Amino acid sequence: MAAPLPALSNPLAPGSPCPLPGTADVGVPWTELGFSLRPTAAHVVMTWSEDTGAWSEPTLESEPYIKVHIGATALHYGQACFEGLKAFAHDDSSVHLFRPTANANRLRSSAKRTVMPELTDELFLSAARTCVAANMGYVPPASSNGALYLRPLLFGSGPRIGLQPSGEYKFVVLATPVGDYYKGGLSPVRGKVVTEYDRAAPRGVGAVKVAGNYAADLLPNIEGKADGFPILLYLDSATQSVVEEFSTSNFIGINREKNEFVTPKSPSVLPSITNLSLQQIAKDMGMTVSVRPVPLSELDDFDEVIACGTAVVVTPVNELTLGDKVYKFGSDEVGEVTMELYRRVREIQQGKAPDNHGWLEKVC
């Protein structure tokens, strides 16, 4: 059932009291959320059509379904891309999005590469803020350390039978409350370096967040998990000699002796917003930040390895297996630099440290 936007967007009207986060019944205690898709109050939908050449006014829909033509280009040709970002409640019950314009920017580069209409920062931000405002009760309270995860999705919804861009597109922003992944503290995982599959071709679509990249990674992930590896590291597909990134997170290596934060520079790695934030924090901590090609042989030099991304922020990786070789990083404990980077970024997100870089966008 569709509800008109003005009624549900009232929470953002000037002078309106901001609804309180954490008032909805999510079926489990706020501290038990994990990372799964739970029902919320509404999602935002906008439509672009070649007839108007413009995006429609956003509407809020309460039913989590969308009707698309069976010939939709997203279904046949994978003309689809998405984003992931979080909104955090602070102790004073205000709610803030973390770096949403960086997601807007990345969505535009994904849209451009897959020939879809782009959204301005303003449109993206207004849809994201509306989605948070309509789901304010589902924003986990500050004390739970959780967040409201937003998934903006752009796809070709109009029919084509030959390979061509669609004449109609949907932009959807859905929300789900997620928990503090590390409520028991950070814990290191074992990873595997993938050599039987590639994630991205050198001049392909690895640097954009298109849906097909993730379909291609499902089988390697299932096989990796069956072998006891919860996380997979991909190399460059041309030579398999340079480190690229994990399935859904960027690679960071810490060389403590050199006080260096190293992360791969490659045209087929997704520019992670968490990585950019951690790079800035590392600089604030006085570290040297090197964004450059990372030869596989350099894995021997790292004291700590981190997989970083919005969902979990940082995953400490304490060993990586490549055939018969096992690269070890530090002990079984979480490295001190990893801990400090994690602590600092979480404090900014939760409003417990000053937002010196202007990363928070207040919803209300």
Ligand SMILES: Cc1ncc(COP(=O)(O)O)c(C=O)c1O
């Ligand atoms: C392939 C890939 N790399 C890196 C990331 C991390 O990016 P971010 O920190 O913006 O979530 C993600 C998740 O979006 C991803 O899917």
